[in-house]
Amino acid sequence: MNRIFKPGGLALISFSNRCFFTKVISIWTSTGDADHALIVGSYFHYAGGYEPPQAVDISPNPGRSDPMYVVYSRKLPVA
Template sequence: MNRILKPGGLALMSFSNRCFFTKAISIWTSTGDADHALIVGSYFHYAGGYEPTGNKFI
C-alpha cells in the first residue's frame, strides 16, 4: 500500500467473519475480532511508513 497511497492517504480495512481454517494462519483462528485488528495493525506498524490515526471501528 505504500506504493499506492498518496502521502497522508487513508487505508481502510474490512474483515469478514467467514474463515477457511485450512487457509488461515493459526494466530487468526485462535484469536477474536479485537485481536484480528491488532494483527493487521502490526502488519502496518512493522512495514513502516504509516502513522496511527487512532482506533476507529465503524
C-alpha cells in the first residue's frame, strides 16, 4: 500500500470477528475484537509513513448483530 498510495491517500481496512480459523494468523484466534483493531493498526504504525491509525465500530446493531470494525489512516506527505 505504501508504494501505491499518494500522499493524503486514505487506507481503510474493515473486518469482523468471523474468519476461517485455518486461514488467519494464530494471534487473531487467541485475541478479541479490541486486540484485532490494535493488530491492524500496528500494520500502519510499523509500515511507517502513515498518520496514527483510527478505529471505529460500524456494527449495525452493536451487541445485537455481528460486529464490524474499520481501522483507517492517511498516508503522510513525502518529507
